Amino acid sequence: MSRLTDGLRPGMRVFVPTLSTESSVFVDELRADPERASGVTFMGVQFPGIDRVDYLKLHPEARQQAFFMTPGVRAGLAQGRAELLSLDYVGIARHLAEGPPPDLAVAHLTTPDAEGWCSPGLASDFMPLAWRRAKRRVAHLNPRMPRTQGTFRVHVSELDAHVEADAPLNPFVEAPAGEVERRIGQHVAQLVRDGDTLQFGIGSVPLALAGELGGHRRLRFHGGLVASGLRTLWESGALDRDAPVTTGVVLGDVGFHNFIAQLPTLHMADVTHTHDPARVAAIPRFVAINAAAEVDLFGQINGERVGGTIQAGAGGLPAFAQGALSSPGGRLLVCLGATARKGSVSRIVPVIGEQGLCTLPRYLADAVVTEHGVAEFRHLSLDARAEALIGIAAPEHRAALQDAWRTLRQSV
Known part of the structure; x- marks a missing residue:
């Protein structure tokens, strides 16, 4: 596979990277070939005001499972293409552990170190939980992603496919205090x-x-x-x-x-x-x-x-x-x-x-x-x-x- 999206099929449930680790490479591939999103349910803990990708706009047959309300999810609910789960973070973790496993998990990681290990960089909140149960695993490996230490890391040998690409990271700027x-x-x-x-x-x-x-x-x-x-x-x-x-x-x-x-x-x-x-x-x-x-x-x-x-x-x-x-x-x-x-x-x-x-x-x-x-x-x-x-x-x-x-x- 030469692209992160090559394995997408209608009916798949795909867990996507969010917050600081939104992958512009994954999204750009979908925008260039929107049929890849047809019939796919995108899952991810997108946060209003931080995440920028509206997966439902990629294709009229795309679907989304969400845990926070966003403008895109609100429109998707009205169209019958989105579902909003009423869960807190502990409930989301339980859902990822006990619910249907993702068909595909897409991660945004650092490039591998000398021993082949990739760091999750700026986000390690929910991806590790989906990653363990996903049927297939692919990753955008980004040299700009800062390497951090923690409880989760990915060896390059675990990946069913990966794309190494230098791309800007999703920035966040806080409003000044009044x-x-x-x-x-x-x-x-x-x-x-x-x-x-x-x-x-x-x-x-x-x-x-x-x-x-x-x-x-x-x-x-x-x-x-x-x-x-x-x-x-x-x-x-x-x-x-x-x-x-x-x-x-x-x-x-x-x-x-x-x-x-x-x-x-x-x-x-x-x-x-x-x-x-x-x-x-x-x-x-x-x-x-x-x-x-x-x-x-x-x-x-x-x-x-x-x-x-x-x-x-x-x-x-x-x-x-x-x-x-x-x-x-x-x-x-x-x-x-x-x-x-x-x-x-x-x-x-x-x-x-x-x-x-x-x-x-x-x-x-x-x-x-x-x-x-x-x-x-x-x-x-x-x-x-x-x-x-x-x-x-x-x-x-x-x-x-x-x-x-x-x-x-x-x-x-």
Whole structure:
């Protein structure tokens, strides 16, 4: 086989590389010969705002199995060509282990070293799980892919086919932090203790938080992905130089990729390691820092649906929440701006209704942070919890929330 797509046939289920390891070579082959995509179901954990390939646009008979909502998946659902599985990261891992195996797994790897081993480079989250069970395995071997160390590697002899090609990697640039994000970061930094193990994702809040943690020391990291905030922590001296930085995905530009390639403590692992609640619980003082779309006065967290439209998926939030709350001294910090739509909509809401989804139930609530402060309510009563949340809502929305709570309280 001279191309990665030569083995594609109608009816096949194909697991594709995503995030930083999207392969332009694989996609360009499909665009040059779109009939290869006819009748093929493409699988992969594509993340909205990061992954760029819309597999359903390659051919009118292409299909997709997805785990996060994207614009392409939304259109595919309307056309009956896509299916969206309602699973968090632990559930996706179980699905890949127990569901029908892929007919083909396509990986994007480094070129082989002197002994023939290829590194997964910037992403080792789900590909190892699909790779083990795939009936056939092919790879794009890219000299630009940084070589990283971890639990997964591929010997060139395992490959049914490969194409070696120099190609740009999928870049990721985070939006700069604004005043709201900086204030949230300041509040969170006051809750983080020297020696804590942190988990945080991407976006302007983690970026702002990293800048606020420069005076901390001996911090550690265990999470699903790393981005430029990690470099800020490293260069400020906040990270423990001897502790492993454990992650499944690296997101960033070429400069960050080069930094990661030289980071001696980086350890890449799949989601059965990074997102295992029991493994997380065994890490003392594990602090999970995550975002949400809205929080209601009972402490329920909606991290997926806004205005009746699904925007993302549960992701790693449930696993990290359970693990952090079982960790000795662990914390779960949920961060969000107090308002949306230029202040007209409060993101602290009376109760998650038919326009939202409950990603985390109220019994997993610990602390919520907005630019107006911190509501710590792990040990608070029903009424005290609502009062604390109203106290960190935008001032212009507090009276309406208090009125709504009085009405809700009558029917509790």
